[in-house]
Structures are given as structure tokens and as C-alpha cells.
Amino acid sequence: MRTAFKILLPILVVAIGIGAFRVLKSTKPEQTPPEVQERVWRVDVERAVPQRLAPELTLYGRVETPDLLRATASASAWVTDVAVRDGELVAEGDVLVRLDERDFLPRIEQAKAQIAELEAEIESERNRYETDKLALEKEKRLLDLARDAVARQERLKTQQVGAEQALDEAERAAVQQALAVSNREMSLADHPTRVRALEARLASNQARLQELQLEYERATLRAPYDGIVTGVEVTPGDQVAKGQVLARMFALDSLQVRARIPAPYQAELLTALRQAGTLPAAAEIGDTAVALTLDRIAGEAGPSGVDGLFHVASDPAALRLGQMLTVRLERPARDGVIAVPFRAVYGGGRIYKLEDGRMVGVDVETLGEHRGGKDEVERLLVRSPQIKAGDLIVTTHMPNAMDGLRVETLDEGRMAKAPGGGAQGAGAASAKGSAQTQAVQ
Structure with missing residues (x-):
């Protein structure tokens, strides 16, 4: 009997344990399976406001002048x-x-003395000419007398009265007098040539005097x-x-700015200049804004582009020769353009809209930078037919941005009150800056 009890007791204990386990299992409370919640990212947004805006081209220029x-x-x-x-x-x-001035005055006096000497020579030449004319008449008379003497001696010789020697002397005297007349006539004929030579020397010295006097005047250099x-x-x-x-x-008013325009924009700006004549631009020196206008494109281009020549349209007092400037050139205005923060653009050509709480990617055409005023934040101009007025643009840069990502705005109430959106939404994005992504369960 005792042996049977020892055998049955463990079996009974096991049976009771199994029964208790089944009772406990059947009476345990039901647990609800855990729900998996999708992660929601908080972002800042702006309303799209298509406008007519002019994209800006940032250039780097140097102040120069063609009249140094x-x-x-x-x-x-x-x-x-x-x-x-x-x-x-x-x-x-x-x-x-x-x-x-002592380096100039002696040369001037020397030139004056040479001029006075030449003027005296010219006067002497003219007097000589008058004297030669009177002397020529007398020498011709003497020549006539000498020839008469030769004729007389020839008659005497024919009559065998005169001597051979007397005839020779008469002929010699006639020849000598004819030579004297010839020399006098040659001197009179050379008179104009001698006068011209003297006058040329006089003109040369007078020009030299003027040159020396001009050098003397310029001895004092003035602005x-x-x-x-x-x-x-x-x-x-x-x-x-x-x-x-x-x-x-x-001169301050001769200053201009020369900046290199990249080759891709050359044709566009040449066309705009032909149509408008000039294009507005601006530069800043500290707190001072300098207004510029693109007047012309340089005639010679390089591999990287061509130089644009900007006229200084405002007070140039703050500029200095050789100064480097950052120039913002307004390109031709475009319609249907939206200004967005740079952080809203991915890969240079894609932004995201907020639709039904999810991000929707849109490919856009980037047109350039824009800053409406001195104190305004610089933005990027984009354009796409898929973006309509009032669309919410996600301006928080998401490192995991993708189509369908669930997001919510940082300030739903303010965005709902923004009338058509642009100004207040843009202000909110600007105030918060580059918002950090946050996740909530």
C-alpha cells in the first residue's frame, strides 16, 4: 500500500500542476498587440507666390580708369x-x-638771343639786296664804258694809230667788268634763297623758344x-x-568697374544691352551702396568669358583705383518666378511641396539669385509649371528628403492665417533660419 502511494503521489502532483497551469492560462487578461506609428518630421514651409522678378548674377570686378x-x-x-x-x-x-625755374630760364634767354641774331641777319640781307641793285646799275654802266674803250682801241689799231698793248688792256678791263656784273646779278638772284634760309633758321629758333617756354610753364605741375x-x-x-x-x-568721374562675365551669360546680356542700352547693377562697400550700370561688353573675350564695363552711376567718392568689388548684375526679368531660400533646393534643381501632410518632389528650373533690397535675405529664383500660387513649399532642408515622407509644419496656425501666403510665410522661414529636423512619435 505504501509502495503504491509513493508511486501515485508524484503523478498526482504533476497532474495538479498541469491543471493549475491550464486554469491560469485560460483566465489570463487579453493583451492588445502594439501599433506601429509612422514617424512625422516637423518642417518649415512658405506659400508659393509667382512674380515677375529679375535674377541677379554675382560678379567680381576691379575698379579702374581709362584716364590715369x-x-x-x-x-x-x-x-x-x-x-x-x-x-x-x-x-x-x-x-x-x-x-x-633756374633750369629753364638760361635756355630761354639763349634762344631769344639766337632769334635776335637771325632777325639782324635778315635785315642785313635785305639791305644788301638794295645795295646790290644800285651797284648793278653802275657796274653795267662801267661795262658799257669798257666795251666802248675796246671798240675805240680796235678803230685806232685799224688806222695803225693805236698800240696792240692798249687794245689788250681795254679788252681785259671789259672782261673783268662783265664778270663783276655777272657776280652782282647772281647775288641778286640768290637773295630770295638766302632770305628763305635765314627765315627757316629763324622759324626753327622761334619754335625752339616756344618749346622752352612751354617746358618752363610746365615746370609747375598742376592738377x-x-x-x-x-x-x-x-x-x-x-x-x-x-x-x-x-x-x-x-578723376573720380572717370572710374569704371571691369568684371568678368561667364561665357554662358554672354549672349543673353549682349541681347539685353542691345534692347535696353544699359543694365542696372550694384555693389556694396561696407554700409555704402554703389549704383552701377553695365554700359558695354569688352571687344575681346577669353575662354572663361568676357569683361563687362560698368559705369559708376552714384557718388564714386568711396571707390579707389584697383579696389575689388562684388557686383550684383540684374539680368532680364522673368514671369512666373518664385523666390525660395537656398536650403529649399536639392541638387540644384528640385524642391518639395507639402500636400496632404506628405512631401511631393518637383523638378524646377533655377534662374539665379535675387535680393530685393539691401536688408533682404538673398534667395534663389525657380520656376516650374507644377507649382501654383499658394502651394506650400518645404523650406527646411531634410537630409532624408524623399517623395511621400510624412511631415507637419512647425506653425500650422500661422500658415493657415497667411493670406495667399508669401510675406508671412517667408518671414517665418527667415526668422527660424535653417530649422533642425525633429521626429515625434
Whole structure:
């Protein structure tokens, strides 16, 4: 009996345990299976407002002038005074550099003396001409007398009264007198030639005198116009040679900006210039805005593009020669353009709209940069027929952006109140800057 009890007891315990397990399993509470929630990303958005806007082209230019004055020494001389320094503003007529006048006056007096000597020679030549004319008449008379004497001696010889020697002497005297008349006539004939030679020498010396006087006038170098001195090459006491540069300056109103225009935009801008004449542009120097206009395109191009020449349309006082500027050139305006933050564009040609709580990708044409005013944030102009006025553009840059990604706006209430959207939505995006992506369960 005891042996049977020992055998049945473990079986009974196991049976009771199995029964209790089944009872507990059948009476346990039901658990709801966990639900998987889709992740929602919070983004900032703006309403699309198509407008007519002009894309801007950013260029890098250099201030230059085609009229840089290089004031040079008019002659070899010593410098006595330097009246300006580099960077000084000068007015028309202000003295720049003075040269020693003692290096000029002796040469001027010498030229005057040579002119006076030549004038005296010309007067003497004219007197000589008048004297030669009177002398010629007398010498012709003497020639007639000598010939009469020869004729008389020939008659006497024929009559066998005169001597052979007397005839020879009469003929010799006649020949000598004929030679004298010939010399006098030649002297009279050469008179115009001698006068012209003297007058030519006189004119040469008079021109030399004018040159020396002009050099003397230029011994004091003065500013020919209002401008800025860009360099002074001498100091008092220096000896300079003719043609040596003493100072440099330029007129403010002659300044222009030369900037390289990339080759892809060359044809577009040439067409726009032919139609409009000029294109507006601007540059900034600190807090000062400088208005420019693209007047013309350089005649020679390079592999990377062609130079554009910009006229300074505002006060050029803040500019300096050789200064580097960032130039913003307005290209021809386009219709149906939307200005979006740069962070809203992916890969240079794709943005995302918000539709029914999900991101929808749209391929767009990027037209260029735009900044409406000095204090406005620079934006990118895009255009696409798939974007309509009032569409919500996602402006938060998403590293995992893709079609169908579920998102919600950071401020649903404000976006719902924005009338047609552009100004307030853009303000919200600008205020928040580049929003960080956040996930909520």
C-alpha cells in the first residue's frame, strides 16, 4: 500500500500542476498587440507666390580708369617742391610738383638771343639786296664804258694809230667788268634763297623758344581736374630727367568697374544691352551702396568669358583705383518666378511641396539669385509649371528628403492665417533660419 502511494503521489502532483497551469492560462487578461506609428518630421514651409522678378548674377570686378594721369617732368631739372601726397583729394589747378625755374630760364634767354641774331641777319640781307641793285646799275654802266674803250682801241689799231698793248688792256678791263656784273646779278638772284634760309633758321629758333617756354610753364605741375593722387615718385632735391613720372592721379568721374562675365551669360546680356542700352547693377562697400550700370561688353573675350564695363552711376567718392568689388548684375526679368531660400533646393534643381501632410518632389528650373533690397535675405529664383500660387513649399532642408515622407509644419496656425501666403510665410522661414529636423512619435 505504501509502495503504491509513493508511486501515485508524484503523478498526482504533476497532474495538479498541469491543471493549475491550464486554469491560469485560460483566465489570463487579453493583451492588445502594439501599433506601429509612422514617424512625422516637423518642417518649415512658405506659400508659393509667382512674380515677375529679375535674377541677379554675382560678379567680381576691379575698379579702374581709362584716364590715369601720369604727370611727367617737361625737362631735366631739380625738384624744389612736392605739394601733395598719395591719397589726397586735389582740385583743378592745385600744384602737384614744382621744378627749379633756374633750369629753364638760361635756355630761354639763349634762344631769344639766337632769334635776335637771325632777325639782324635778315635785315642785313635785305639791305644788301638794295645795295646790290644800285651797284648793278653802275657796274653795267662801267661795262658799257669798257666795251666802248675796246671798240675805240680796235678803230685806232685799224688806222695803225693805236698800240696792240692798249687794245689788250681795254679788252681785259671789259672782261673783268662783265664778270663783276655777272657776280652782282647772281647775288641778286640768290637773295630770295638766302632770305628763305635765314627765315627757316629763324622759324626753327622761334619754335625752339616756344618749346622752352612751354617746358618752363610746365615746370609747375598742376592738377588738370578734380581728382585723387595715387602716387608721388619724387621728393624735394631730386634731379629728374625729361619724361620721368613725378606724380599720378585720376578723376573720380572717370572710374569704371571691369568684371568678368561667364561665357554662358554672354549672349543673353549682349541681347539685353542691345534692347535696353544699359543694365542696372550694384555693389556694396561696407554700409555704402554703389549704383552701377553695365554700359558695354569688352571687344575681346577669353575662354572663361568676357569683361563687362560698368559705369559708376552714384557718388564714386568711396571707390579707389584697383579696389575689388562684388557686383550684383540684374539680368532680364522673368514671369512666373518664385523666390525660395537656398536650403529649399536639392541638387540644384528640385524642391518639395507639402500636400496632404506628405512631401511631393518637383523638378524646377533655377534662374539665379535675387535680393530685393539691401536688408533682404538673398534667395534663389525657380520656376516650374507644377507649382501654383499658394502651394506650400518645404523650406527646411531634410537630409532624408524623399517623395511621400510624412511631415507637419512647425506653425500650422500661422500658415493657415497667411493670406495667399508669401510675406508671412517667408518671414517665418527667415526668422527660424535653417530649422533642425525633429521626429515625434
